[in-house]
Amino acid sequence: MVTLGDYLIVSGILFAIGFAGVMLRRxxxxxLMSLELMLNAANLxxxxxxxxxVLPTGLPDYNVQVFVFFIITVAAAEVAxxxxxxxxxxxxxQTTDVKDISSLKF
Amino acid sequence: MPAxxxxxxxxxxxxxxxxxVVNRNPVASALSLVVSFLGLAALFMSLDAYFIGIIQxxxxxxxxxxxxxxxxxxxxxxxxxxxxxxxxxxxxAVAVALALLFQTFYVVGHFKSAQQPFxxxxxSTTDDVRxxxxxxxxxxxxxxxxxxxxxxxxxxxxxxxxxxxxx
Numbered sequence: 001m002v003t004l005g006d007y008l009i010v011s012g013i014l015f016a017i018g019f020a021g022v023m024l025r026r027x028x029x030x031x032l033m034s035l036e037l038m039l040n041a042a043n044l045x046x047x048x049x050x051x052x053x054v055l056p057t058g059l060p061d062y063n064v065q066v067f068v069f070f071i072i073t074v075a076a077a078e079v080a081x082x083x084x085x086x087x088x089x090x091x092x093x094q095t096t097d098v099k100d101i102s103s104l105k106f
Numbered sequence: 107m108p109a110x111x112x113x114x115x116x117x118x119x120x121x122x123x124x125x126x127v128v129n130r131n132p133v134a135s136a137l138s139l140v141v142s143f144l145g146l147a148a149l150f151m152s153l154d155a156y157f158i159g160i161i162q163x164x165x166x167x168x169x170x171x172x173x174x175x176x177x178x179x180x181x182x183x184x185x186x187x188x189x190x191x192x193x194x195x196x197x198x199a200v201a202v203a204l205a206l207l208f209q210t211f212y213v214v215g216h217f218k219s220a221q222q223p224f225x226x227x228x229x230s231t232t233d234d235v236r237x238x239x240x241x242x243x244x245x246x247x248x249x250x251x252x253x254x255x256x257x258x259x260x261x262x263x264x265x266x267x268x269x270x271x272x273x
């Protein structure tokens with residue numbers, strides 16, 4: 001029997017993978033992809049809680065799913081802006097490596 | 107959904123999610139991300155959230171992935187060459203990720219409701235587009251409008267950012 005805890009643990013592992021990707025990788029594109037993984041891990045636990053809380057009408061809590069819809073929209077906008085910044089950066093510096101972008105570093 | 111299907115899709119999602127981080131070639135990472143998101147969409151469907159599962163496939167496996175692949179092809183990124191990695195930074199990152207994971211296991215282990223199976227639904231959720239749409243245009247009308255403005259601002263911002271500077 002699959003319980004709520006199984007979904008939460010899978011979501012936690014996915015978040016940890018995304019977090020490790022953001023910290024370990026130096027390629028800006030891979031960092032953006034890892035950010036997507038983290039956002040989706042949050043979505044998975046939200047949908048699991050939505051299904052767990054069955055309302056008196058016998059349906060899952062749709063307020064949470066509306067929230068997930070907003071998160072997906074914002075994430076798509078964020079990827080578009082992030083990739084546009086990446087293209088502008090590549091034009092200026094010919095690199096996507098975060099180690100090469102250290103002008104603001106003390 | 108039977109338990110073994112849940113574990114198959116969860117493992118698929120986690121293995122390809124790890125492949126995103128491990129692969130050196132950005133194209134391979136992007137394609138692993140597609141498989142990972144398809145597994146995630148299957149998990150959404152297993153939670154009776156059909157609408158969320160379908161927009162997951164449409165938005166992520168469709169639009170966002172085309173965007174990633176397009177940028178990788180446009181910039182002509184090759185596989186990263188091996189560089190001297192800083193062991194201290196890597197060890198720190200892995201330690202924080204493991205601490206996060208341990209914390210998740212601890213909290214879920216001590217969370218009473220997490221051990222219960224999902225309560226049965228009285229009605230089918232195959233018409234959840236209707237229910238979500240009613241909420242979206244009723245209760246959440248103002249946030250919906252704000253999201254629309256946000257997407258408009260993002261579109262204009264992307265056009266401005268990717269325009270060449272006039273000289």
